[in-house]
Amino acid sequence: xxxxxxxxxxxxxxxxxxxxxxxxxxxxxxxxxxxxxxxxxxxxxxxxxxxxxxxxxxxxxxxxxxxxxxxxxxxxxxxxxxxxxxxxxxxxxxxxxxxxxxxxxxxxxxxxxxx
Amino acid sequence: xxxxxxxxxxxxxxxxxxxxxxxxxxxxxxxxxxxxxxxxxxxxxxxxxxxxxxxxxxxxxxxxxxxxxxxxxxxxxxxxxxxxxxxxxxxxxxxxxxxxxxxxxxxxxxxxx
Numbered sequence: 001x002x003x004x005x006x007x008x009x010x011x012x013x014x015x016x017x018x019x020x021x022x023x024x025x026x027x028x029x030x031x032x033x034x035x036x037x038x039x040x041x042x043x044x045x046x047x048x049x050x051x052x053x054x055x056x057x058x059x060x061x062x063x064x065x066x067x068x069x070x071x072x073x074x075x076x077x078x079x080x081x082x083x084x085x086x087x088x089x090x091x092x093x094x095x096x097x098x099x100x101x102x103x104x105x106x107x108x109x110x111x112x113x114x115x
Numbered sequence: 116x117x118x119x120x121x122x123x124x125x126x127x128x129x130x131x132x133x134x135x136x137x138x139x140x141x142x143x144x145x146x147x148x149x150x151x152x153x154x155x156x157x158x159x160x161x162x163x164x165x166x167x168x169x170x171x172x173x174x175x176x177x178x179x180x181x182x183x184x185x186x187x188x189x190x191x192x193x194x195x196x197x198x199x200x201x202x203x204x205x206x207x208x209x210x211x212x213x214x215x216x217x218x219x220x221x222x223x224x225x226x227x228x
Contacts, residue, residue, distance in 0.1 A: 004157075036219075043119070043206060043219035044158070090157050102148060102171065103217065105157030 002027040002093045006106035013081055014114050021076040021109045023065075023091030030096040033074040034103065035065055038088040047089075050074065061085070086113045117141065119209050119220035127226045128197045136192045136223045140209030147190050148217060149182055150206040158206050164190060165212075197227045 007022040025031065032051050036044040048059025055067040065076045074091060088110050092103040120139045128134050140147050146165050150158035151174075160174040166187040175182070179198075184190040194201055204224050208217040 041221070043221045044208075045219070046216070092157075102160035102163055102174070103150075103158070104160070105150075107155070107157045 002029075002031060002095060002104045004091050004093050004104055004106035006091055006109050008109050009107065010110045010112065012112045012114060015083055016080045018079050019077065019081050019085075019111065021089050021091075021111065023074045023076065023106060025072050025074065025091070025093045027072075027093060027095065031093045032096055033065075033067060034092040034094075035059065035063070035074070035076050036090045036092060036105075037061075038090065038108075040087075044090065047076070081111070081113050083113050083115060085111060087111060119207055119218050121205075121207050121220040121223050123223060124221060125224050125226075127228060130197060130199060130227055132197050133193065133195045134197055134225060136194075136205050136225070138190045138192070138207030138209075138220060140188065140190070140207070141211075141218055142188075143211065144209035144218070145187075145212040146210040146217075147184060148208045148210070149190070149192050150208065151176075152204040152206055152222070154203070161192070161205075194225075197225075199227050201225060202227045 003026045005024045013019045034049045035047040048057045050057045050067045058064045088108045090108045091106045094101045122137045149161040152158040162182045163171040164184040179195045181193045204222040206222045207220045210217045
């Protein structure tokens with residue numbers, strides 16, 4: 001079984017400042033890792049994913065994340081945020097099995113970008 | 116192209132009523148997932164279909180919850196005798212069966228009064 005901890009429930013940040021949203025996971029097996037974004041009254045949109053290979057993963061909207069196996073972390077970063085980045089961000093994990101498996105999500109981090 | 120659609124977007128039910136929530140996945144997607152998202156929480160897995168076969172229903176919280184996908188496309192999540200604790204957003208996701216590529220619908224917000 002897997003679990004995900006998002007250490008910050010809310011992160012306020014000024015526009016054009018950098019941001020890091022933290023995510024730690026626990027699993028007895030190897031995992032795939034994901035970050036999703038949820039805008040108000042919308043479904044989840046995939047920002048980026050780590051499956052294998054380079055531990056630095058680049059996604060949409062200028063976001064990137066780094067997989068750190070020793071620290072079981074997958075923190076999301078953006079060097080300069082925009083007002084439009086205001087949303088809920090979810091870190092998720094799935095077991096590294098064959099085929100599709102359900103995602104296990106963290107509780108989310110609400111990013112508020114201040115003008 | 117068309118994404119995952121869900122209907123209704125909002126549903127208010129009186130305690131004890133039955134409800135049916137519909138999910139139209141992306142055409143051709145083999146896998147379909149249902150998740151429940153309580154207020155202020157992340158989504159939690161309910162059940163998973165591959166084509167018409169329900170391969171995992173371990174997340175369904177009680178026997179009042181039932182899901183089907185009879186022709187391997189549209190899926191319906193049914194909740195019988197709704198309770199207040201069923202109030203949540205119900206999310207559907209479909210996947211072409213490649214790892215990680217789950218595409219989510221906008222969700223159905225269920226409020227049980």
